[in-house]
Amino acid sequence: MTDDCLVQLLGPDGEYVDSVTTADGVTYSVGFTDDEYRELYRDLVTVRRLDTEGLALQRQGELGLWASLLGQEAAQVGSGRALRAQDMVFPSYREHGVLYTRGIDPIMPFSLYRGVDQGGWDAGEHLFQGYTLVVGAQVLHSTGYAMGITMDGKVGSPDGEAVIAYFGDGATSQGEVNEAFVWAGVFNAPMVFFCQNNQYAISEPLERQTRIPLYRRAAGFGFPGVRVDGNDVLATYAVTRAALDHARAGEGPTLIEAYTYRMGAHTSSDDPTRYRIASEVESWKAKDPISRFRAFLSKSQIAGDDFFAEVDDTAKTLALDLRERVLAMPDPQPVSMFDHVYPHGSPEVDEQRRQFADYQAMFESSAH
C-alpha cells in the first residue's frame, strides 16, 4: 500500500505544514495556541508513562492482563481531544489514551485488568462507554446509539451530538462492523468510525484482513473514508474534529483509518517475536508519535528542555501514585460478580447469587 492518501501535518522528523488538502478537496489544519500544543505533548507523554506502568504491574503479577497502547498515543490523544463535551465514545479494550482525554481517572482500566471490578466508570457521566473485549461488538452498539440520538432530535446543528467508535484493523473483518457500516450509511447516523490500523490483529498482519486500504471500504457503504497518519497527533486531531462536526451537523458517518503501529505486544499474554521481524519494529520507531511532536515543539521554540523535563517528572509522579493506588485496591467479594449484571436485578441472577453464596459458605465452615 502506498502513502498516497495519507493526511499528515507533522512528518517523522517534526517537519510541519500548516494545512493539507485531500484529493476530495477537503482542507485540514489546526489552530492551536502554544499552550494547547504544550498540553497536547503532556497528554502524549502522560498516557505513554501510565501505559508503561500498566505493563510493569502486569509483569510483577499485579494485573491479570494489560493491553498496551504503545505507539498509538497520537491516534488516541488526537482523536480524544477532538471530541466535544457532548460526544459519546464507544471504546474497545486499548483506549486508555482516549479515556484519559475524557477526564476519567486513569486508574479505571487498571481495576478492570486487575480483575477487581468490571471497569467502574460512569458511562453517562463521562460519555465514555465500558471497554469491550468482544472484537467489533461496540461498533454495532454505537451505531444503534447514534441512530437513537438522531431520533431524539439531538443531531443536525453545530452544537449537536456525535458518536465515535474505536476498533482495530482486525475488527474490520467482523460481520458486526460491516453491519454497522450498512446501518450507519443507510440511516445517515452521526457516526465516526475510528479504525486504529496498528497493522496486526494479534499475530495476523493487515494483508490477512484486506486487499485494499481500509479507508476505501467506506465508499462501498456510501460514506466518506479518510486515511490519516495516526502517529501525527495534529492531523489526527484535525481529521477527527472535521468528521465529528460533519456527523453532528446531520451529514452522516465517516470512516477514519488512523494508520499507525502497535509497538508492543498485542497484550501481556502475547510474544510478537514469534510472528514479526525486529527490523519492522525499528522502522516504525523512526516514526514515533512523541519524538516527532517533541522535535516540532523544539524547532518552533514552543517548548524547550526544561518543559520536557517537567512533563517527564510530572508523568512519573502520576505513574507512581497510580501504582500505589493499584496495590491498595481491595479484593472484591466473589459474590459481588452478580451485582451489576442487570441494573435492577433479576430473579435468575438472584438465585445464582444465593447458590454461589451457599457454595462459598461451605469453605468457610470447613476452614481450620
Ligand SMILES: Cc1ncc(C[n+]2csc(CCOP(=O)(O)OP(=O)(O)O)c2C)c(N)n1
Ligand atoms: C469476537 C471475538 N473474536 C476473537 C477475539 C479474540 N481477539 C481478541 S483481540 C483480537 C484481535 C483484534 O485485532 P484488531 O481489531 O486489529 O485490534 P488490536 O488488538 O490490534 O487493537 C482477537 C482476534 C475476541 N476477543 N472477540
Ligand SMILES: [Mg+2]
Ligand atoms: Mg490491530
